[in-house]
Amino acid sequence: MxxxxxxxxxxxxxxxxxxxxxxxxxxxxxxxxxxxxxxxxxxxxxxxxxxxxxxxxxxxxxxxxxxxxxxxxxxxxxxxxxxxxxxxxxxxxxxxxxxxxxxxxxxxxxxxxxxxxxxxxxxxxxxxxxxxxxxxxxxxxxxxxxxxxxxxxxxxxxxxxxxxxxxxxxxxxxxxxxxxxxxxxxxxxxNVNRMRVSPAYRDFKIELKKFVTQLPAGDRLWDEWRRLKRVPRELVVQSGFWDHLGFDYYGxxxxxxxxxxxxxxxxxxxxxxxxxxxxxxxxxxxxxxxxxxxxxxxxxGTYWLKSPISPENKKRTYSEVFGDSIGKICETNEKVVVITPAMLEGSGLTNLKKQFPNRVIDVGIAEQHAVTTAAGLAASGMKPVVAIYSTFLQRGFDSVIHDVVVQKLPVIFAIDRAGLVGEDGRTHQGFADISYLRCLPDMIVAAPSDDEELSALLNLATDHDGPFAIRYPRGAAVTEISGLTNRSLDIGKGTVLRSGSDLALIGIGSVIPDCLEVAEEFAKRNLSVAVVNARFAKPLDSELITQIAKETKGVITVEDNSLIGGFGEGVLSLLSELRMGEKFLGAIGIPDMIVEHGTQSQQRKICKIDTEGIFEQVERFIM
CATH class of the missing domain: 3.40.50.970 (Thiamin diphosphate (ThDP)-binding fold, Pyr/PP domains)
Structure with a gap:
């Protein structure tokens, strides 16, 4: 230094x-x-x-x-x-x-x-x-x-x-x-500030072309002039747009x-x-x-200084799983169109854009526009997929309601960076999407526990005639958790991953692996804990949840969303309606706080939704 x-x-x-x-x-x-x-x-x-x-x-x-x-x-x-x-x-x-x-x-x-x-x-x-x-x-x-x-x-x-x-x-x-x-x-x-809206510029260009093309070799001169197109624009147009907005322009x-x-x-x-x-x-x-x-x-980052990762050691991210999966769907379904607000690389769409340049549409940093464009595509008969980070979908929430949900249009929301995102911190956390989507009529809200489940949910969403949201976390995709033997799923249906008679952990999305580890730890203490992969925050699998509540002494929900308005509140409401509220022992999720920057593992520890934190909270609920 x-x-x-x-x-x-x-x-x-x-x-x-x-x-x-x-x-x-x-x-x-x-x-x-x-x-x-x-x-x-x-x-x-x-x-x-x-x-x-x-x-x-x-x-x-x-x-x-x-x-x-x-x-x-x-x-x-x-x-x-x-x-x-x-x-x-x-x-x-x-x-x-x-x-x-x-x-x-x-x-x-x-x-x-x-x-x-x-x-x-x-x-x-x-x-x-x-x-x-x-x-x-x-x-x-x-x-x-x-x-x-x-x-x-x-x-x-x-x-x-x-x-x-x-x-x-x-x-x-x-x-x-x-x-x-x-x-x-x-x-x-x-164009930035060089918009071709000025009548003075248009008149200037017309007169200039007349003059130049009348000269010897005028056509060639005009072609050269057009290649230097910034010159005439900068003579006349630069400040025109900003002047109309009431700004003094310099540059x-x-x-x-x-x-x-x-x-x-x-x-x-x-x-x-x-x-x-x-x-x-x-x-x-x-x-x-x-x-x-x-x-x-x-x-x-300094990508050129990074140590190369061998292909066999490189784990696919959920973003890459999404890109690969939706790519396969695009190959067989010409109606599918993907829209992203300036996040081609981050959403795993770079290769798909090369393969289907007209069916992968980057609308720029314009989330509200992205959602309503998708609604228009759906109304026209296409099957749009909005690939968007959870934190940015918040900016298009009015369009989700007014333009998609109210009209019950078949728009798929592929919500990346759901939950805790790591170093980007407080402004980028995806802690609220289950809460603000679960309250919307006819909206399907799902979260995969692993890579195969994400692919299966995308296939399911493509066949659904209504709005469908799939949320998944930042980072490497988990494998071999869901136990899917084929790619077929049913809307609103979860599955039991581990049987148990004393207690049930009903989880959704990225917390499922932690729930399985917690159940294993309790087994060492002679406590039989079932683990349920809910898959859907809406609609809930009422039949499965009711059954598991009856077969155990109680249920605890686990999620990587805010506890307020989240998956756990949905399960509590369901059990209360069925007069089984006493079977709801507690909810584990992101507490009512702004989570600061750090690694994802540090943030999960702070929120007590890592394996250790879930174990600690379950102990507190059952003691």
Whole structure:
């Protein structure tokens, strides 16, 4: 680590550095970021922070946090901000239990103006800061750093419209690297600010073509001109879209040139009466050759420094099982279409996209749009599958109700990262999906205990004429738990995995292996514990649950969802309706708390839904 970095305790410490020293500092910070992420087990958002080094340095030279407010959209790119705001000595704890969050966090530092983890929030939060500042007659700057990927989020445009309407004094930096996690999609991202909506641009292009094509070799000249299409666009169109929204537009500028960034920020810092947008062109992974070459892989780590895993030792993830399984379904069912909101790689769909480019649709960071698009596809006669993380499905909940459930449309929700997700922490936990889906009429809610069950549930969902949600966890897929002898399942039917006469553990999803281990431990103490794989949180297998309750002294439910509104509450309600409520001994699941970042095993231990925690709670319930 260099002396320049070690001497930095706040953004104020870089104010006296020369331009050459700032360039060296940028290089040193990039080397440090690679070291930190690699030493941390390659758990971290590397490429985004590499691409935002100069923007962050320039911001902290011109603005003074925490007095001035810098809001980061998504927060992937905020590692340098953490280094410059007194957290350098804790960067080695990034995304670890008890350590620094991988995202801006108001509890962690006063310099983090707004907590974040999802895309599209910074502009709306900035609007709130602008209104609050002006109502309280305070004086500070508000800056929102927004990636171009976040512009596919509808809330971003709602905020832009509002800011332009009120003339809010805010500076928006558009960090345009043409990529969020997966490459950005949609007309908004192909053009960003260069939209072909200006009549002046169209008239200019028509007249220009007339003039050029009348020259000797004019057609060839015109073809050359079209290959240089950015030139005429940048002459006329660049600010047109933003002008219509009420913004003063500056750019595009080189987002890796600190001098240009600083001079631009200085010139607009004290503008009043109109919001300002600075369009900065950057490269994700900038300054590290391997990260620039593959920004998708380096999004979450130093992939080029990882030790290769031999194919025989590599376990398939649930995401990969989903991708492979839905791929086989697509081969035999031409009606199946897969939709994902900017999560092709994360959802295991990369290969399927290559195989069926027209039937795997990435709609960008637009979860509500993804769900309603799926509803429209279903209404048209197709069989849509929405591949989405649990934490992001929350953003499309209104569409799930209004556009899918109310019309009872056959949309399949493949919900990845359900339960506890690990290092991404509090903003990404998938702890609530059973709760908010179980209450919806006609919604099927299922969770597999292993890889074969996930495949079987997908086949079952494809044949179902109504909404169907399948939730599964992040990480390596469990094998040989469900005992499926074929791929046929029935909706609302569970199975007994282990017989017992004293007590029954009724589990669903990823906790089933732990339930089996707990039952084995109790067997050593001469307690006979049955284990039931419920498979479905809705509809419940009332026949099986009733039978197992009668045959044992009581039942305990186990899940990796919130206890509030979860699977356990459903079983309790069922037994109470049957006047068998006394047979319900307790529910084990995620307690009423926000679970912080750490490994999945650490989080399961904290929530007491690992083997040891389940055993301890069962003991408490039966004593």
């Amino acid at each position: 260099t002396n320049l970095i070690t001497e930095i305790e706040s953004g104020r410490d870089i104010n006296t550095l020369s331009n050459s020293e700032m360039i060296k500092l940028s290089k040193d910070i990039r080397e440090l970021l690679v070291e930190i992420v690699h030493a941390n087990g390659d758990a971290g958002h590397l490429a985004s922070s590499l691409g935002a080094v100069e923007i962050t340095l320039a911001l902290h030279r011109i603005f003074k946090t925490p007095e001035d407010k810098i809001l980061w959209d998504v927060g992937h790119q905020a590692y340098v901000h953490k280094i410059l705001t007194g957290r350098l000595d804790r960067m080695s704890t990034l995304r670890q239990e008890g350590g620094l969050s991988g995202f801006p966090d108001r509890r962690e530092s006063d310099h983090d103006a707004f907590g974040v983890g999802h895309a599209g929030t910074a502009l709306s939060a900035s609007t709130g800061y602008v209104l609050g500042r002006d109502l309280q007659k305070q004086d500070y700057s508000v800056v929102a750093v927004v990636g171009d990927g976040a512009l596919t989020a509808g809330m971003s445009f709602e905020a832009l419209n509002h800011l332009g309407d009120i003339g809010g004094n805010v500076i928006v930096i558009l960090n345009d690297n043409e990529m969020s996690i997966s490459p950005n999609v949609g007309a908004m991202n192909r 595009p500028i080189d987002g890796h040139d600190i001098e240009i960034l600083e001079s631009t920020l200085k010139s607009v810092k004290h503008f009043t009466g109109k919001p300002v947008l600075i369009h900065a062109l950057t490269r994700k992974g900038y300054g590290v050759e391997e990260a620039e070459a593959d920004p998708v892989k380096s999004h979450s």
